[in-house]
Structure formats: structure tokens, C-alpha cells
Amino acid sequence: MHRDKQGIIEELLDLAMKTGKIKDREAVLKSIMDREQLMSTGLEKGIAIPHAKTMAADGMVMALGISKEGLDFQSADSQPSHLFFLLVAPSTAAGPNVQVLAQIARLTMNTAFRDSLKDAASPKAAFDIISKAEK
Numbered sequence: 001m002h003r004d005k006q007g008i009i010e011e012l013l014d015l016a017m018k019t020g021k022i023k024d025r026e027a028v029l030k031s032i033m034d035r036e037q038l039m040s041t042g043l044e045k046g047i048a049i050p051h052a053k054t055m056a057a058d059g060m061v062m063a064l065g066i067s068k069e070g071l072d073f074q075s076a077d078s079q080p081s082h083l084f085f086l087l088v089a090p091s092t093a094a095g096p097n098v099q100v101l102a103q104i105a106r107l108t109m110n111t112a113f114r115d116s117l118k119d120a121a122s123p124k125a126a127f128d129i130i131s132k133a134e135k
Helices: 005-017 025-038 094-108 111-118 123-134
Strands: 051-054 061-071 081-090
Touching (some): 005 025, 005 061, 005 081, 025 081, 051 094, 061 111, 061 123, 081 111, 111 123
Parallel strands (some): 051 081
């Protein structure tokens, strides 16, 4: 994983591009970085949720990045971020976008969930941890 905010976002965006739902990578990147200029999406407790709504997306797309050592994402508590949830949604997806952000916030309030996800050994393990927590 990259070591700076834009590099992290670009790496996650490259993962999201594989879904085929993003029509214009540069437009999405600009939307996300414009959002970051307004206020960092680095939250507390090692969580960052870079996100944007844009017409360059055909559907909601999410990518997860994990850094065991933590990276500076200009978080609200000035602590390193470990879990990066990139969310890209169409401009028209106000309701679903808010629901996904709320679900991420709910799940990441749990210390055991955050620790388990941070220590996930593979993408499948991370997916399984999230799936189990959503039940």
C-alpha cells in the first residue's frame, strides 16, 4: 500500500476500477480529492472512508485497504489510519450512499471488529470478517 493519502486513494481506486462500474478514473479521483480538500475523511480509531458521489460511476463501488503499521491520513484524532474504505457512488445514490457509510461507522465502532480486520491474512479473510459482523 502507498504511504501518502493520494497514493492510498489511487491504489483503492485501481481496485474499484476492476468492477467495471467506474467510467472515468480521473473524474472519480478528482471527485474524491475535492472531497478530501473540504475535510479529511480520516476519522478516529484508525478508520478512513474516502468517498465521493459522481456521474462517472454506474453503481456503488467499494474497496478496502488495510495497513497493519498505519498511515497518515490526516485523521480527526491525529492517529495513523489502518482501515481504508473507499466508497464511490453515482450522484443519484443519496440514500444508499448514506446507508453504506452508516454501516461502516456501525461496524467499525467495535474494537474487536477493527482489530480482526486489521489482522486479516487475506482478502477472503477480510471479506469473511465483514460478512460475519453484518449478521
